[in-house]
Amino acid sequence: MKIETAEQGAPGRVTEDRIRVLPNAVVVLDGVTSRTRPPDRNGGWYAAKLADELARLINDVDPLTDTLSRAISNLVEEHGLVVDDSPSSTAAVVRWNDDTVDALVLCDTPVVAFGRSTRVLEDTRLEDLRPDPDILRWKNRTGGYWVAEADPEAGHQALTASWPRAKITSVIALTDGVSCGVSEYGLFEWEALAEMPLGEVLDRIREAERGDSEHKRWPRFKTHDDQAIARISFTA
Numbered sequence: 001m002k003i004e005t006a007e008q009g010a011p012g013r014v015t016e017d018r019i020r021v022l023p024n025a026v027v028v029l030d031g032v033t034s035r036t037r038p039p040d041r042n043g044g045w046y047a048a049k050l051a052d053e054l055a056r057l058i059n060d061v062d063p064l065t066d067t068l069s070r071a072i073s074n075l076v077e078e079h080g081l082v083v084d085d086s087p088s089s090t091a092a093v094v095r096w097n098d099d100t101v102d103a104l105v106l107c108d109t110p111v112v113a114f115g116r117s118t119r120v121l122e123d124t125r126l127e128d129l130r131p132d133p134d135i136l137r138w139k140n141r142t143g144g145y146w147v148a149e150a151d152p153e154a155g156h157q158a159l160t161a162s163w164p165r166a167k168i169t170s171v172i173a174l175t176d177g178v179s180c181g182v183s184e185y186g187l188f189e190w191e192a193l194a195e196m197p198l199g200e201v202l203d204r205i206r207e208a209e210r211g212d213s214e215h216k217r218w219p220r221f222k223t224h225d226d227q228a229i230a231r232i233s234f235t236a
Contacts (some may be wrong), residue, residue, distance in 0.1 A: 069155025113236030177225035
């Protein structure tokens with residue numbers, strides 16, 4: 001098998017995305033900075049801490065939702081995180097053994113599995129609420145959207161899937177700074193991301209965004225976002 005990764009921050013800033021590659025799992029996170037955060041605790045700090053904790057906790061047995069919930073709980077206890085007043089992170093986890101490929105997604109960091117068909121595991125709850133001008137009131141609320149922050153319940157609100165490994169050739173996990181190339185910009189089909197050089201994927205998205213610097217073709221909050229993608233090829 002082969003594991004590839006690619007990542008870069010938005011121009012002029014340090015990326016808040018994080019990738020961790022483990023012997024039997026890959027973790028991809030997109031940190032989100034709180035409006036009232038302490039200066040040393042931004043989204044990148046939280047995503048790094050969560051990635052490290054997940055790397056410590058992931059095993060072959062426990063459900064990924066339980067593992068994510070436990071990781072959040074440990075960060076709350078260790079760092080005194082406060083609900084609605086802490087940095088946060090989206091999450092994507094891919095874990096495999098000889099028989100099964102398991103995936104977890106929380107918020108807008110999808111996982112896509114390829115084989116004879118393409119299987120997309122995505123959490124659209126945040127996107128579904130975008131029209132609300134006060135979208136933060138829905139964060140980690142029943143009927144709203146969920147991210148990893150200071151409420152361990154978010155781990156149990158993640159979406160999961162499992163596939164027979166024999167039917168999967170490759171899997172990608174990616175932050176929304178890359179998935180936008182498919183879901184918003186229409187630059188690629190998902191299947192292209194199973195084959196293209198990952199650096200080329202990131203560069204083509206950046207090029208498209210530079211060509212729409214006034215956000216007219218693709219309305220969005222900022223011109224560029226951080227980018228992170230991991231690809232696991234089981235048949236390499």
